[in-house]
Amino acid sequence: MNSSDFGGEGPQVPEVLKPLVAQYEKYTRMYQHQIDRTAPHTVNRWVATAGLNALFLLRVVMAEGWYIVCYAHAIYLLNLLLAFLQPKFDPSLEQDLAATNIEEGGDELPTTNENGRDDGKDDEFRPFVRRLPEWQFWLSATKSTVISLVCSFFIAFDIPVYWPILVMYFFALFAITMRRQIRHMIKYKYIPFDFVRKEKYGSRR
Known part of the structure; x- marks a missing residue:
């Protein structure tokens, strides 16, 4: 065999x-x-x-x-x-996930502002x-x-x-x-x- x-x-x-x-x-x-x-x-x-x-x-x-x-x-x-x-990555979903994480007492802090961009990186060009x-x-x-x-x-x-x-x-x-x-x-x-x-x-x- x-x-x-x-x-x-x-x-x-x-x-x-x-x-x-x-x-x-x-x-x-x-x-x-x-x-x-x-x-x-x-x-x-x-x-x-x-x-x-x-x-x-x-x-x-x-x-x-x-x-x-x-x-x-x-x-x-x-x-x-x-x-x-x-x-490719919907900013509305990212904000919802961040808000849910805060409501559930998650340890991670949100890394995006109200515009869906990383804090401190608004002036940086991202394709x-x-x-x-x-x-x-x-x-x-x-x-x-x-x-x-x-x-x-x-x-x-x-x-x-x-x-x-x-x-x-x-x-x-x-x-x-x-x-x-x-x-x-x-x-x-x-x-x-x-x-x-x-x-x-x-x-x-």
Whole structure:
């Protein structure tokens, strides 16, 4: 009896499937390599994704169908945008945890002030850490666009619906969501874009 029978070396691939698994791993590495190469080209990536979205919208308008697919795609992009604008660590949760710790008689003192920043460090530049990084935002948005475009070629996804209601509901949802996000940004004084750079004192000769 081999040691692999006890799971020491993990599950064994049948000999018949080994060529298929090897090809799958090969194309997976090639795909990941090509995706990683696009990371530095931010503008080109988003222009290509915008082109795919324009192509998808043109497909929906010309075919006069697949409004459900378009609506689901728009809702998914809205969720991605919301995660892109939110900080990785919610300052409201940090304040709640600090307040709960004080109420329960915790030994640790709160290290943040009313603005959610460390005391004594308000003037220090700290980059905004997103809940969803830009590259992941682009990759997820591009995948969703491609999937939606592919779905628009299958009649099974063309569910009859009164599309003006979907448009009105999406814009209402977008307005409510962004209004809530802007209020959150104003309350905790953070900007999801690094317009300000850390000042450097002195100069090298």
